[in-house]
Amino acid sequence: MTDRSGGTEAKRRGCNGSSGIHMSAGGERAGGAAPLPVLIVGGGVTGLSAAWELQQRGISYVLFEAGDFFGGKVQTEHTDDGFLVEKAADAFILGKPWAAELAREVGLESEFIHPREETKKLYFLRGDELLDFPPNMKMFVPLDDESFLRSGVLSPEGLRRFLAEQDVPPRPDTGEDESLAAFVIRRFGEEALDFIVPLAAGIYVANPYELSMKAAFPQFLALEQKYGSVIRGSRATPRAEGPIFMSFGGGMGTFAAAVAAKLTGELRLNTPVLRVHPGGVTLAGGEQVRGSGVIVTVPAWYAAPMLRLDFPQASAEVGALRANGSVAIVLAYRAEQFPRDMALHGLQVSADAETQARTRMKAITVHSAKLRGRAPDGHVLLRVFFGDIEPGQARAEAVREIERLFGVQGEPLWHSYADWRGKNPAYQVGHLDHVARIRTALPPQVRVAGASYTGVGLPDCVNAGRTAAREVVGASLTPTA
Template identity: 75%
Template sequence: MSVRRLRWREGGPMTNPNAHTLPIIVVGAGMTGLAAAWELQQRGVPYVLLEAGDSFGGKVQSERTEDEFLVEKAADAFILGKPWALQLAQEVGLQDELIHPRAETKKLYFLRGGELLDFPQNLKMFVPLDDESFLQSGVLSPEGLRRMLDEQNVPPKENTDEDESLADFIIRRFGAEAMNFIVPLAAGIYVANPFELSMKAAFPQFLALEQKYGSVIKGSRATPRAQGPIFGSFKDGMSTLANAVAAKLTGDVRLNTPVLAVHPDGVTLTGGEKIAASGVVLTAPAWVAAPTLGQSFPAASALVGELQTNGSVAVILAYREGQFPRDMHLHGLQVAADEGIEMKAITVHSAKLHGRAPEGHVLLRVFFKDLDPQKALAEAVHEVARLFGAQGDPLWHAYADWRGKNPAYQVGHLDHIARIRAALPPNIQVAGSSYTGVGIPDCVNAGRTAARDVVAALGVDG
């Protein structure tokens, strides 16, 4: 479909009694924006998709090197238990491109006290599904293991209206020492400070289990495990999804087109062009979105600007298999929260997913919080040599530098988002990882939901 480029008149925004015939503008072509545009297209609603950069997918970046390594700069897979990313992949014809983490290399370690311990078996995320194997794991002291399992006898919280931090939740239910095991698995997803991370925003499923079953462990054990793979990815990397959606968009799609301001009836581009619209779905990160709202929606702009961020750096390292004296067919390791080192985790990408490294090579991703990339590189090389015996320098290295660019869902986050939405008219929606979930399925769902909300607010048939 083609969309006319309608401009505002000099002296103010144009008025149009038939405003819903104007397009809906989607700002940002990350996974949220692409999903929003796709939803509008599926509904037959005209749209304009504006992306400040020169590519699609936002943080989702897959790069094939000259020597045939596949480098992921952000997510390397998506969870299948949330159906939205898989549904979108199927809609754009990617069924045959779907792959899953390799079961035959599913070996994971937990680094505690300088020792690589076998990761506990029979867990749901961090929740033990049987007492005996967890007691034998050694990931906590014997007292810490028993206290964590004693969560089954801790009464549920009475006041469910109040939000709490992940740390408060862990200490209340599992004991203080359990922080060392649970935080790397839970807070690591959000690269978050556990004393600030909102349970209601990040882990509502555990709050629900506590209330329904009286215990997270009891609830997890009473809930059947999903059958089949837990995660999915694509043969040529996660950018496959973004590029496939973009290739099927038939509306007005513009790269290298940053937005200066969002108005009730359109946007102004940084070059001065004004595009009239019936609604806007603003999917840019909060630190980008806030200034664009300032002119027309100062209250919402201030609230969006108050959203905090965390930082992370991933160091990508390539080696020859012969540089390791041990078998590197494993998925990686998690680091105990009290280990006293900067590194938080390692993924052996070449073993985790097919096609990530040429035969006879090892590709690693080493994760840190907000650390200078050069320091992170030195630490990564040192830890890979110390823990896995790597000999010599890596063949090459790369960075995924997300310092200050990961959303921080602080306690009270959901109430804050409600205030943002209340400060905007219903035809102006904010959506994306800054607001309602950092995973790819969450971003897809956020984009499609925001598009539907704008369409409903306009009363457009679609």
């Protein structure tokens, strides 16, 4: 496989131009020259977005990426036999506008695609039964009672208790955080966890008893407070017109490649940062680079050691952020290996004890049917998702599950996997307060930003990068006593 981020060219600009910079008072280079650049640590989507925001504002910057490509977890690979493989997200939500806005700014309109409506079929696996996913849903919220009661995704008693959420009084708005599990049990009943957890906690690969509602799903808390009920609030809120999700014809890596291609500042690949200072960074090779501000966009487990010497309190808080693990197995088949039509988007797996005793699989996406251009004609491409297990075990179980559920004949043509064990941020209860403590422990010209802190989706990362850039610029322009 080739092309990890939508383009094979590795960009490394001005790699020898930043050594030995000395800073005078006021953030300017010695001798009264132009202000020092803002330094960005990490070339994932957050770092690229920060660089773009600085560029739009006419602020010079230097971006350091430890690896040999841009985009971080957003990686697309094109196989020699015509498949397009996503290593992480395959699309992003349009309800958060920031990724689509940036895509337009860098000229990607011709690449916009959306999940195919004609294949928009989804199953819900409960026990050994493949159930049709309930129709007329807004995420996990049913928009009408009758179709949900007929769905069978919970027991009859569980379905009735779920819908009785409309009669549960709202919790007093004290500002206190709670877990997803506590929220669901309180409002929808304990059995509702079996249906809601795969759809909600699955996004974060999280333990529902630890996942913060305020950090992960504040919109449902807001519906409870405004309407007294999540179901009533969802039904009273009009659906947005048009598609809900978007991707790119050449894969999600196209996005990172397009932003990187538009950046005219100094981008340094294969350049790990060892230490972050109030006025710059020290690179792994010992070189010190000074800047007017620093934006650290790498995941928390990389950021904490960089901050340890100069910002010990912030480092301790960053290091205390936990992460969860997941593995995605990619399987390619010929369509003729399946006795049934595979024109569907995939399936979600119930979290009930019986189903979980049968499989460790969390979900399946049929990429060849969900999005155009992901597989050659006459072929099926699937991604099978698991929690924190060894990739070899996940691969064997994925093949067994595809055979059991869909009757596939023979082995896959090939397989690959994305190993994100220990690399998915875990937004535990109290996460927003935790992030606030980190911000307080850092000076205003040093920011941490990215999925570890304020949202795991592509739009969230774009917004985090651009927001951090604005904050650092604002700090550098604020007079000091």
